Amino acid sequence: MLNEKATIYDIASDAGVSIATVSRVLRGETNVSAATREKVQRAIDRRNYRPSVIARGLTGKTTHSLGIILPKLLNPHYAMIFTGAQEEASARGFALSLFPRSSLDTDAYNPATMLAERRLDGVIVCVEYLPADHDHKVLAALEELKRFMPVVLIGCVPPWYDFPAICNNNAAMTKEIVSYLVSLGHERIALVGGIEGDTDPFRRDIGYMEGLREARLPFTDSYRVWGGGTPESGLAGLNGILNNLKPSFWPTAVIALNDLVAMGCYSAAVSHGLTLPRDLSVIGCDNMVAAPYLSPPLTTVDLHQRETGARAVKMLLGEESGRVDAPWDLIERGSCAACR
Amino acid sequence: MLNEKATIYDIASDAGVSIATVSRVLRGETNVSAATREKVQRAIDRRNYRPSVIARGLTGKTTHSLGIILPKLLNPHYAMIFTGAQEEASARGFALSLFPRSSLDTDAYNPATMLAERRLDGVIVCVEYLPADHDHKVLAALEELKRFMPVVLIGCVPPWYDFPAICNNNAAMTKEIVSYLVSLGHERIALVGGIEGDTDPFRRDIGYMEGLREARLPFTDSYRVWGGGTPESGLAGLNGILNNLKPSFWPTAVIALNDLVAMGCYSAAVSHGLTLPRDLSVIGCDNMVAAPYLSPPLTTVDLHQRETGARAVKMLLGEESGRVDAPWDLIERGSCAACR
DNA sequence: CTGAAAGCGCTTACAG
DNA sequence: CTGAAAGCGCTTACAG
16 A cells, blocks of 8 residues: 555565565465565565566567557447457457547558557557558558557458458458348349449348349349448438339349448338338348347347357467358348248 | 666766766756757657656656556447547556456455556546445445545545545436426336445436426336446336336336436336337436437436546646536437327 | 566667 | 666575
8 A cells, every 4th residue: 555656676675585586476486485475475465566568568579569550440240259259368468449540540640650650569450441442551551550469350351352351251251141031032133332343252132133143033223322330321222212113013022231331221111101121121230239239129130240250369379370261141130021 | 779778877878967967857847958858859869769657657756657457348328438538648647547346345454455556646546336234345445545645536525525426416416307207298107227235416316306396296216216327227127117117107207317227217118018208208317428329219318528627737737626517418308298 | 486688669769 | 969887676696
């Protein structure tokens, strides 16, 4: 209780030993006599002493600090990844700091500066979409980052990105979704969301096309609308489809980019007098906490984001390596029904 | 491009000056000749040098690192606070790390250890509810933390907590909500959520009672159910009310602890055959991004969490002090209607 | 089992 | 305007 600014010198002098000895008991080394350890520990307790991670970071090879970069926490997908990563990091005594997406913006003064300055032990980067013209910029920024610290990627990672990564194969996933809807009897299936010009080979529209082809269904351009990951964009996307088509051509099922987009689709459907899932089936992606509580409860795909976040930390710490695929599970709830 | 592990010594020798001079240009001091500055800058650029925040932290009085403790990121309320805090911190060159709620758990080995060890420049703590028997433990943990670094609290902070804080006066807010519902003609108003035994004087049920009293409405115990901040708890809460009462006694309006709880109430209402808002008005709290996209769009209270997060950072950095109140705004959407 | 010394990469007076 | 030196709080060989 005496002094929270105590240093290793204070403890050493209190205990009547050298700082090297204090350091030993601090790090739990075994070559210290019980009596000495005892004395030192008492001094530590008495002064409420906490060794400085900062000083340790200067000396040692690790700062026990990790970083994470993601588009936005307001998207439950990323909040879940972050949560998983944070828990894993904290369990191992590592701090996890969030850095803004702009840390990767090569237009800024110096992209990786904030991260590099901190000598992080590693950083997790959640890559979002990759419009062709941005791809090389993002890649350059990542390469720059990598020169300073280990980098692990999460998301839809193109094969030409040479990084350890946990990959979402959205193409394969979307193909599975299409065949699920087809098995329900749907033949007019829309896809809402995705970035036009995205060069990622695992992107949703690839799997969408494949799924249609496999089911020998035609590709109807009006059923595929681009857009971001917000409810706004889901609303605008589905509204666009419904407004531009005679009702007899309306899709009977829509695949939303994520659960937030699915919520926007719900709104659009309702405002067009449609009843879900009777008139329209909707399937989301992410399995956010609120998904079961929508009306109807949202059928979606669980991406196990928490595990992914934790796993990324382990990869950063060298316990696993390479490029692995993230698992996914289709969760059936009430928003998809057999086509009438 | 040469070497990312360069130190100030490398730059000094490259530029043919002393490390003190390099340090001066690094920190933007003015007492350096243009020619020298030039030379040094070139050396810095050539080696892609980034000064170590770690080393700076050892020397200086600041580590440029902040922390935040919150219950869970999956609750959009906290995600918004975090986002605001992160943006503000990052704009000032500070890193923001998330620490788990358990950092405050005095049952653990040593509560503030992880934070104290890092010599943070300050920490934001989002206090949640305070059951009487936990109050003293939380307070003790906070006091302990405070001995190591500045602490700013966000949330429903009791007056006897002697900390700088941004306070949510949930009592006043709930009272306002009650009178809003009363103005819509409602007389049977339920309150779903809140912790029984919470000693916080600004808690919701206080304002709920006051609002009822002011409107000369009776307090009906069956209309007040306790519960946490999840959809599950909203579902269970409203289900409990509806199941235990004859329909003629069902409430016509419900005040939910937050938007997630409101979603659970939607589910409960629907499963009882109720149509919103015709048969039941529901009001939430937090104004999460998805709120406008529920059916019906959720009437709720905007808490300006992003601004609150940013403000907390400013308080930590000494730009503001004391105990201030967080603003709130009732946002009317479609989930509350005049009582029939 | 324990201690003296050097070193980690910076900043900060202090001289000049 | 610039440099030599001490110091920040630790860890890590190296002796003993």
